[in-house]
Amino acid sequence: YEPFPNASLFMLMEWVNSSSNLRSSKQIEALLQILIHSDFDIQHLIGINIACESSRLDEFRKTNGALRSTDGWIETSVHLHVPKEGIHHTSEDQAPMFEVHNIHYCPLLDIITAAFQGSDVDRYHWAPHRQFWHSGDSEAEYEDTRIYSELFNSNAMLEEDTKIQAVDPNPDDPEGSEAAMVPIMLWSDSTHLASFGSASLWPIYAYFGNPSKYICGWPSAHAAHHLAYMPPVSA
Template identity: 35%
Template sequence: MCWQYSGANSKSSVEMKRLTRVFLDDDEYKREDMRVFDDVHEKRLLKEYLKDRSNLFRMENGWRCSSVKIRLPKEKVKFASEEAAPEMEIMGVHHCSLTDVVRSVFEDSIMSTFHLMPFRQRWEISEGHTMNVYSEAYSSPSFLEAYEEINALPRDPGDNLERVVASLMMWSDSTHLASFGDASLWPFYLCFGNQLKYTRGKPTASACHHVAYIPNVSPVRDLSS
């Protein structure tokens, strides 16, 4: 209480409780460390740590940085083929491996809520008259066809593993990065059609997975060369 009511007057009861929880954490808080604690030294160490650790696109998190070459049109110019059109290289494209994302999701406990076996939905309007109902990706004709296709493939001796379809749904839109200024980029998100659409629509479900970030391209004045 002496600490809370002395010094700066911006220490609330919530901050007091948070400090108490720090003291009670036997794994993180060591009283002997305070004997040599120097806030200037620790802030300098933290600054050095954040130079690398604050970068969310680290390779250890599965991110890669590549360049992409694209062909561009030129106003009032007709090219004999796409290969003859001017080429532009986009640097700094951060992306993840789709295989790694699929594997990590299917190894997560959320996979227990996925629909792995497709089915058809029909509405019996009247006797002898039914109508197909299209509601979820895992009940769509494409999902059913893919499921039948992969299960019709030949198997190696001793292969009795279940074969399922991972329905990948890609989505992208421009994202504004700053409250002031015009910094923005194009993130690519991946959702799984195996998941109930009502779950995918909940922000708290964390159902969207980041797979790529495309930087904005500066305008090019002359593409004739």
């Protein structure tokens, strides 16, 4: 029944937050089913405060609910120099310091390791390449046309791969080990943590550029990896 102390309060709060203020006959019937449930005890509701219970649920969702440490999430804080409008500072270090608490993140190396040990790595492109469209017409002005369609056939990835392959291999690696790139694309957008309540965070997602963009677009591919969650900051 977390985060509530008993089943009665849990069921009531679930009903309160399930939809809009306009209750249909089905919703009323659902409430009646709660009231006659064998685990429901009206004594549990004596003296409760709905606002306090909503806050309790929000706190649970922000910590024990969605971002549990047992799932690899680490909570930390960061310090930022925030200049004030109209005040001049000779350097950024002299600007006032602002601390942002309750930032949750997963170590990037852990995310990479888990993703690259998944069952769908056979769809990954480990070596970048160039892609061409061949017209088949020898008299055409451009018989072969370079196609830019994915991160792994871009000039940027080809150039970085050349640099990586030029580096001497790690002597501790097994013989015959090959070096491969892990291109990472970061995205961020605000979201709610729960279907009810007011708990919200600003997530940072990590996508890998090794699979095709079409695979990344499949919801079933689970290509978006949750890297970090930032709390909303009040002005």
